[in-house]
Amino acid sequence: xxxxxxxxxxxxxxxRKLRRTGFCPAFLGGGLLGALVPAVNMxxxxxxxxxxxxxxxxxxxxxxxxxxxQLNIFLVVCGACILYHTEYxxxxxxxxxxxxxxxxxxxxxxxTILAVSCLLPLCIEALSLLLCRAHWFSDSxxxxxxxxxxxxxxxxxxLPTAAAMLFLSSMCQNMWISLGAGVILVFFSSxxxxxxxxxxxxxxxxxxxxxxxFSGREALWMCxxxxxxxxxxxxxxxxxxxxxxxxx
Amino acid sequence: xxxxxIIETQNLTKTYGDFTAxxxxxxxxxxxxxxxxxxxxxAGKSTTMKMLLGLAKPTSGSFHINRKSYPKDxxxxxxxxxxxxxxxxxxxxxxGEENLEILRRILQLPKSAVADALExxxxxxxxxxxxxxxxxxxxxxxxxAGALLGHPPILILDEPTNGLDPIGIHEIRTLVRSxxxxxxxxxLVSSHLLPEVELMADDFGILNHGRLLFEGTMDALKRTAENxxxxxxxxxxxxxSLIDMDNRNRGERI
Numbered sequence: 001x002x003x004x005x006x007x008x009x010x011x012x013x014x015x016r017k018l019r020r021t022g023f024c025p026a027f028l029g030g031g032l033l034g035a036l037v038p039a040v041n042m043x044x045x046x047x048x049x050x051x052x053x054x055x056x057x058x059x060x061x062x063x064x065x066x067x068x069x070q071l072n073i074f075l076v077v078c079g080a081c082i083l084y085h086t087e088y089x090x091x092x093x094x095x096x097x098x099x100x101x102x103x104x105x106x107x108x109x110x111x112t113i114l115a116v117s118c119l120l121p122l123c124i125e126a127l128s129l130l131l132c133r134a135h136w137f138s139d140s141x142x143x144x145x146x147x148x149x150x151x152x153x154x155x156x157x158x159l160p161t162a163a164a165m166l167f168l169s170s171m172c173q174n175m176w177i178s179l180g181a182g183v184i185l186v187f188f189s190s191x192x193x194x195x196x197x198x199x200x201x202x203x204x205x206x207x208x209x210x211x212x213x214f215s216g217r218e219a220l221w222m223c224x225x226x227x228x229x230x231x232x233x234x235x236x237x238x239x240x241x242x243x244x245x246x247x248x
Numbered sequence: 249x250x251x252x253x254i255i256e257t258q259n260l261t262k263t264y265g266d267f268t269a270x271x272x273x274x275x276x277x278x279x280x281x282x283x284x285x286x287x288x289x290x291a292g293k294s295t296t297m298k299m300l301l302g303l304a305k306p307t308s309g310s311f312h313i314n315r316k317s318y319p320k321d322x323x324x325x326x327x328x329x330x331x332x333x334x335x336x337x338x339x340x341x342x343x344g345e346e347n348l349e350i351l352r353r354i355l356q357l358p359k360s361a362v363a364d365a366l367e368x369x370x371x372x373x374x375x376x377x378x379x380x381x382x383x384x385x386x387x388x389x390x391x392x393a394g395a396l397l398g399h400p401p402i403l404i405l406d407e408p409t410n411g412l413d414p415i416g417i418h419e420i421r422t423l424v425r426s427x428x429x430x431x432x433x434x435x436l437v438s439s440h441l442l443p444e445v446e447l448m449a450d451d452f453g454i455l456n457h458g459r460l461l462f463e464g465t466m467d468a469l470k471r472t473a474e475n476x477x478x479x480x481x482x483x484x485x486x487x488x489s490l491i492d493m494d495n496r497n498r499g500e501r502i
Contacts (some may be wrong), residue, residue, distance in 0.1 A: 009353065009354075009417060013350055013353055016342075016346065016349070016350055017339055017342065017350065019346065020341040020378070021341050031320060062475060086341075086459070087343055089338060089340055089341075089380075090337075090338050090379065091335060091337040091338035092337055092338055092339040092347075093337075094303065094333060094334075094337040095331075095337035095338065095351070095394060097302075097303055098302070098326060098329075098331050098333070099326060099351070099355070100323045100326040100327040100355070101323070101354060102323070118424065242305075245302075245304055246304075246305045247264065248303060248304050
């Protein structure tokens with residue numbers, strides 16, 4: 001019997017585990033809901049925004065991103081809970097842990113899936129912003145580039161939240177505990193002072209930030225620090241796995 | 249490590265706070281044998297099996313499996329083992345076939361391995377049904393199919409006949425009994441059904457309160473029991489008397 005550590009195969013295997021869990025419909029539905037925010041906002045009070053001066057993309061983001069980001073964070077919370085619920089519901093995780101692969105592979109596989117899945121709502125929301133801009137604003141110069149840069153930035157800013165939430169979900173056998181904790185963190189983070197640089201870096205709070213709030217150099221630092229946070233959560237998961245084995 | 253033994257533990261111990269689940273356990277499991285691991289509830293059977301699978305970290309002691317030592321060769325050890333611990337572990341949202349397919353890909357086995365395992369455990373007919381909709385016996389069979397996938401050289405089975413009807417129990421017993429000859433497989437099996445273990449095992453290990461009371465063949469067990477003045481009509485009688493005697497001695501010790 002041959003075996004492998006399957007680090008690169010893991011995300012592919014994780015997608016197979018997601019059949020009939022509602023994971024994909026949840027991200028699709030969440031993305032559509034997020035996309036409705038700017039559309040409805042513009043449809044209801046277009047004049048308040050079209051009368052403003054400045055980049056249309058910035059106006060749209062300033063007007064809608066807080067709610068859209070909150071929906072995205074909530075989607076990440078639900079996604080992480082679903083990903084680990086499939087493991088704990090019928091004890092599949094015990095089998096996974098007795099297979100010849102590194103313990104962190106499972107976490108990294110799920111993190112990859114969650115990160116890639118976040119692209120779906122972000123793309124739908126970006127498309128909605130693009131359509132709103134085309135429909136209500138006349139200036140569309142450089143829209144594509146701005147949108148792509150914004151999309152990539154928001155994805156990177158969502159990663160610490162995804163890693164933190166997966167870490168939390170991996171610790172809770174009962175999905176309702178991790179979901180409850182996640183929801184509390186979502187609302188807690190929305191109450192934190194927005195101006196603070198420390199808060200801007202915190203998981204659950206960082207996705208509220210927008211690219212235009214930072215200079216090019218600051219944005220790069222922000223991305224690097226967010227990726228560093230992801231590595232920290234991976235290390236925390238590794239340590240947690242070792243501790244858990246002592247008590248199981 | 250003896251050439252004959254595929255699994256050997258040296259003073260394997262697991263404690264949780266001030267509770268000792270397994271105490272200085274020295275197991276010697278011969279290659280190509282079926283080893284019956286017996287003991288009352290809470291004796292430390294599952295904890296021992298979990299330690300062998302790397303699911304629980306030993307507090308002290310060590311073990312060697314197939315000439316590989318833990319924890320240095322953990323991944324290589326797991327590559328040699330199929331397991332079924334405590335209760336069937338699977339993904340309820342997936343079908344029986346999809347569950348085995350995931351394991352097959354991780355173990356990098358040929359595609360035919362899934363059909364083979366399904367056939368071996370009598371699940372072929374139900375392979376397209378979601379695992380959470382399986383009956384308890386079918387879940388048990390799915391767990392067994394996962395353990396048997398790819399015919400690993402070592403099988404660790406914890407209560408594999410739980411929840412099975414008498415026909416299922418007979419089938420699993422026949423299957424386990426046939427594995428060493430068919431696939432050159434070594435089986436470590438625990439069960440509360442002592443007559444079943446008596447029929448399927450070559451060697452026995454009896455555990456009580458984390459300590460190994462006896463290890464050896466049925467004949468050796470009978471001789472030990474006779475010398476101690478215990479009944480030897482069948483494994484059940486001998487087992488119960490041995491445990492009772494140990495509990496009384498333990499009470500005196502405490």
